[in-house]
Amino acid sequence: MLDVVEASPDVIHAERVTSWISRQTDVDGPFSYHLIAGGRSNMTFAVKQEGQTLFVLRRPPMGPLLPSAHDMAREHRLMDALRDSDVPVPEMVGLCQDETVNGRDFYVMRFVDGIVVRDIDIASTMSISVRRTMSESLIKNLVALHRVDIDEVGLGDLAKRTGYIERQVKRWIGQWENSRTRELPIVDAVASALLYRMPEPNPTTIAHGDYRLSNCMMSSQGLVTAVLDWELCTLGEPMADLGGLLGYWHDPQETDPAGDAESTGLTGFLTQDEMASLYAEAMGVDMGSISYYRAFAQWRLACIAEGVYARYLGGQQGAQDEEIDLERMKDSVTERAERAAQLLDMD
Template sequence: MSSVPPPGLDPGPLRRHLDRERPGMVSGPLEARLIEGGRSNLTYVVTDGPGRWVVRRPPLGHVLATAHDMKREHRVISGLHPTAVPVPEPLLLCEDDSVIGAPFYVMEYVEGTPYRTAEQLAPLGAERTRAAVLGLVDTLVDLHAVDPEAVGLGDFGRPDGFLDRQLRRWGKQLDASRSRELAGVDELHTALGRGLPRSPAPTVVHGDYRLDNVLIGADDRIKAVLDWEMSTLGDPLTDLGLLAMYSCRLDLPRSPVSTTSGAAGHPTPAELVERYAARSGRDTSAVSWYTAFAWFKLAVILEGIHYRYTLGQTVGAGFDRIGELVPVFIEHGLTTLQEG
């Protein structure tokens, strides 16, 4: 690790705070490095040599407090840690901005690999890839089986009207990013509103559940589910729809959106849904709506990125091609709804 502190985390004040709050946990000077790949909240690995921990904090700059609430993230992993859901052990929450410049929490370091692309999965081979992705479904079933009240998360969200609020929220996001004509997007939004399914009993939902938000161990089992910033109480099938969407074959050359679905052995969306239904006992007959909603949500997110790119507010590899993807996602959403 570099001795130069990464942006947003000075190891010196962090060490002093840990010595006060968790005496004996750290045995030497701390070094830190930022883990690449996060989309919003920042993740760091810190070490004193023999020990390693992970620190999470909000992004640099001004952000909405509700979008990057460290207390919520810490609370959900604290609730889930004693359950069958594999999450890192939470060690400390600090809501005092004066320590490192923002609220943060510390959790245990878990060894494992986040697979982000089909190319990264290729060395595993078809059989191991299939096992890893099916394990993703099994862990999702475990998450949705947790009784929120029993783990202190009974008031973690507002499940009544959850789908309607989600649809309205992403509709507003779309309106905030409108800068060009997008064929079919209003048709998709309207059709989703007309076909709103009746939600099953609410559960803890992850909100961004996919392969690159978990750590896979050397035994191809899930060692930790990460990135709980979108978690709440709501309709569990939104997690399943998102997972099904990310498991569709896009076959887009030069796509800046990474998916693992092209890897040999990767189960199809239908296989994942069937396994979820069999293991959870839930009715998944409306899964096409949830998958179409996931396509719509991702189209809105990508259009927001494209809009900021056109304004010169976002730079980086691949951002110039994001705009091309939006119509593809809209078309997938419409097709999915029609086929359902």
């Protein structure tokens, strides 16, 4: 894990949090706390002792929070519920909802060693056989997640069990309307097609909501050692998870709409069709509707890109503005929407 900065006292009250962790574990402090991910999303810290990472702490971002966002108890509940399943998740140390400890809820989990393949530079260091193994392991663990009995693990009341895709499409239509910076009829046309062409749903499962290569910890052999980033997890359509995974997956020679080289285009990674076939064989599902869910994923990513583009235009995205190719980001919205239209066979 990469240390960015040691946590300031207003973010992590080291003395009180250390005391709390020591009470939950057999490990006495002192600990140091190092931010490894943060911003508008939940903040993640490596909890270290003498240079060794022992635990990972998650807390909400600083500043005002939306009532239903950044729910630490929900994230903790999800991973704790999966502890005895075939889905690899970090071991939970505990959830703290006593705001006198650190001002906000937080939870702590045991550190899982591994590699996050977040860019092509990391993927390039791996052998062709390891890349293939990673592809297969990602599908194997997605299947394991979708096979979890939601009632047996105590997650039956996590969310509504019906209407997932319709809610998602309507939600992202709202996001598009709130962030759009120009008229793009193709985005609106795809939205309408998604609403009116919804396939019959598959049996409801746990839906991760953001399952992809960079949200999994991998071993050096290419096996998933932990599935991470459960912020968007709910009960829903399993094929939406597969479509989302393929939305971030780029075949060799395929142009990445984000304008960056994509790890999965390297030799050894399975193609999108091969990934879908592996999933279909393991789950025994009909792949006739996969194009719909791949289209939904591309359209959703177009809406997300427009939101990011709008925030950069408005100067709301912080100090990284100079590093972003705004024109490329703007073009990626149209490209993803066009890809969605192609997947839906729209004229």
